[in-house]
Amino acid sequence: MKKVVEGAISLFFPAECRICKRSLEPLNRSFICSGCWSKIKWVVPAYCSRCSKPLPSCHVPGESSPLLCRECLREPPLYTRLLVPTLYEGVMKKAIHLLKYERKEGIFVEIKRILARFLEQNFLTFSQLDEIIPIPLHRKKLRQRGFNQAYLLARFMSRFLEVKLAHSSLLRVRETQSQTKLSKQERAANVKGAFRVKNGNSFECKTILLVDDVYTTGATLREAARLLRTFETKEIVAFALARAP
């Protein structure tokens, strides 16, 4: 009944797409029209085999040695791979912003579709996992925002893949300032010592997927992976919904 009423309301009072301002299709509750969603930029080859950074087109996937970006050659991260479906620009940037700062949870309907597609395409990698851990927010920030977007992603992935969600094993014990205006070095210093692990011994010999929403310089995922590695995990794999181009 609720759906019928909502459908009728959206037919008579169509909301507009938050990007192109055209009327949304009836029953579209994702705040963005399907035309705009279709403009999402996917991460496509060639990219770094470690951090998925897009690489110049002269690189061909399947070259004899695995492709690595300059940064991963110089200072390899402590996770084996960053898996990331999309680029953090245009539609995706706006969508994540709407979810995070305007609490437009309808956005998540479409994000789940993107996740499902990516999980199916990379099923082999994801089938090796033992546990999924979302990057936590500090409890103060969690209270302000009301939800942790990384947790929403991790919970969906855990259900989809039938892999255990260990959402209270990694804690954010230090409040960190917003990273948006910080340089790469400042970000690394900002998250240093920000996390603590509960029951660390339970991670021994486990393959763990760390989940975050956005990958910018990678400072947060690097720090969390560094800490988890001290508990003799077998492997850490990282996931972000979108990465800076």
Ligand SMILES: [Zn+2]
């Ligand atoms: Zn649109």
Ligand SMILES: [Zn+2]
């Ligand atoms: Zn790289």
